């Protein structure tokens with residue numbers, strides 16, 4: 001039988017859902033039988049199994065993906081937690097709004113415009129953007145500026161490898177990302193909670209850092225609308241709002257972009273917004289966080305635990321000032 005190695009699986013190799021489901025079903029039943037035989041079904045299952053993805057979510061299987069040394073081994077949040085407790089103000093400001101009010105959103109077909117200081121600008125169909133790259137699983141901590149966190153098994157591609165294809169010129173110093181503007185499908189955009197569309201940005205060296213990914217899925221499946229389908233940024237050492245969802249434009253610019261949250265409240269949400277337990281938000285402490293699903297709060301880590309990989313990017317910068 002073909003065993004799922006962690007190979008160079010590409011977007012175009014995605015297994016049709018029916019095949020995938022029946023194969024998984026087979027594996028599950030086969031191993032369940034073996035374990036029952038050993039009289040250890042519950043114990044072994046609890047200790048080793050990842051939480052299951054419920055059937056019928058509409059998220060399509062992406063098949064096996066390459067593992068990454070950047071992944072944390074911390075306990076994963078469940079699929080239900082990751083898809084049921086969200087910030088996506090385009091669909092409303094309550095944590096349950098994105099799951100409830102995003103059913104009308106159509107993430108396909110999807111085109112991403114690449115423009116600005118690059119030798120290869122253009123409009124990219126999503127599949128053509130993703131296809132040349134190997135899908136990787138990146139299990140990352142996500143720390144929201146509000147003081148909660150999760151561990152999410154993203155599937156994505158390194159943004160740096162994508163950017164390389166566009167050939168930025170020497171004038172490109174920052175990258176600006178823009179979310180789709182579709183008030184008919186996104187009820188939150190009919191209210192002026194933020195200045196739509198949502199815009200975020202990174203310095204070019206942050207954008208090409210190996211930890212930065214463009215995610216197309218989680219838990220082995222395509223993203224649901226509430227998580228930023230079909231394509232969103234994930235920057236794990238920064239507060240969650242930097243990880244912009246449902247991206248339709250990537251622009252290479254010389255100046256630091258004006259971002260939605262820094263425009264809405266400049267004293268609370270800076271451009272850099274690196275996770276920093278020593279710099280409090282004006283209205284609350286950032287020293288601790290509540291991992292969704294846990295009761296006690298835990299200490300927040302510098303750069304969300306990614307200091308070894310990213311601290312050098314900010315050498316000589318005043319981390320308080322650049323909050």
Ligand SMILES: Nc1nc2c(c(=O)[nH]1)N[C@H]1C(S)=C(S)[C@@H](COP(=O)(O)O)O[C@H]1N2
Nearest residue numbers: 086087088089144179198240241243244245
């Ligand atoms: N376009 C857009 N992107 C967004 C947001 C948003 O409201 N709109 N919320 C951000 C915030 S505050 C967080 S914490 C993360 C949450 O991602 P998740 O819902 O997939 O966990 O998305 C970020 N990306």
Ligand SMILES: [Mo]
Nearest residue numbers: 144145240241
């Ligand atoms: Mo957030």
